[in-house]
Amino acid sequence: MLKLHGHPFSSYCWKALIALYANGTPFTFVQMESDRPLSEQFPGKVHPGGHIPVLEDGDTVVVEATSIVEHLAVHHPGPAPLIPADPAEAVVARMIDRVFDNYVMGNMQRVVAAHLASRDKPELGMRASPDAAEIAAAKARLRQAYAWLETWLGVNRLPPHVSLVTCAAAPSLFYADWIEPIAEDQPRLKALRAQLLALPAVARCVEDARPYRPFFPLGAPDRD
Template sequence: MTLALYGHPFSSYTWKALIPLYANGTAFEFREVGEEHPQNAEFVQAAHPAGKFPVLVDGDITVIEATSVVEHLALRHPGPAPLIPEDPAQASVTRMLDRVFDNYVMGGVMRVVMAYIVGKNGPDPAEVTAGKEGLLRAYRWIERWLEANTLPPHVSLVTCAAAPSLFYADWIERIPEDCPRLAALRAELLALPPVARCVDDARPYRPLFPPGAPDRD
């Protein structure tokens, strides 16, 4: 049975699941969740405890949460992209960095985005400031880590987490000049064909970005 991925082209966590599928040339059907496809939204509401996507269906297996989707693909549908390193120690580091990019980079992005969504009369300045300060702190931690360590080869779980989070994070708070390694990593990730495909497919939805999408990337 062909894999089916439920998500939205503008969703960072959908990108996280799409990148490994594209990188390994895995056959799958994309089922967009939106007003034009109510049946897909209904499925996601039933499949996920919070009604969130992405959701992967692989035969009689349903996988929720983007990190778990990547882990499932690495186990059940391996390909040329080394999603999870074979060495246990390297795999542990890969999973650690996955959490850093999800929790502290994408987490900062979502704090600012939610301030705009919730603030009908304008975002709460304190929330916007806190989100941006959190991003800067995460940027500098990752910069120090990159100075002392080497990332696993692309496309790994780290790639899948870092690419969408850094793409949107730089829209919220530009990566500063004192983080050249991180800025270079973002550029490197956006040049990868699986990531570039996600960026291009999401272009029609840029007006939906609550803080306003910049005219770049």
């Protein structure tokens, strides 16, 4: 039995969960204990950065969400075409996976991190304000990524759902739109987000994460 170590509210854990749900792959979800340091839990001991998700497949440990999806595609294939069979199409899928992770998810997390960093500043004797310059820079990079993706979607096609791209795009667009809403003049990207959220595997992640929305440092919007 596979074991996935993570948390339902983690965007990167969604990447692995979407792949598992889409293929109906049996697994056990090991949720991180909030009252214990991550360094004392399994991911903190086996991941070089002490991050989640981490997959256990027998004696094999796989770290990093993209690598977990790749591992599932090779060792636990199912009806969902996680990695395109055509090598050239697989290259494109991996490229777009990197775009979503690095420029959508990454910049979304920069904003979240700025808010988290401002929470506890005992040396200042008060709660500090989030770094406005960092937030503005991250949002600008998000808008840049949105614009690139809108253009790319106009002349290219995504692999069929559920693919590696689906696994990266769904959590990226879900949370990033909370921070910097996708513009009205980016209809393709808005439509992709709505399409992704309607997929059963993604909808399950959304619902399982719903109880943890109060922990979103910016305040979760009353939608989705």
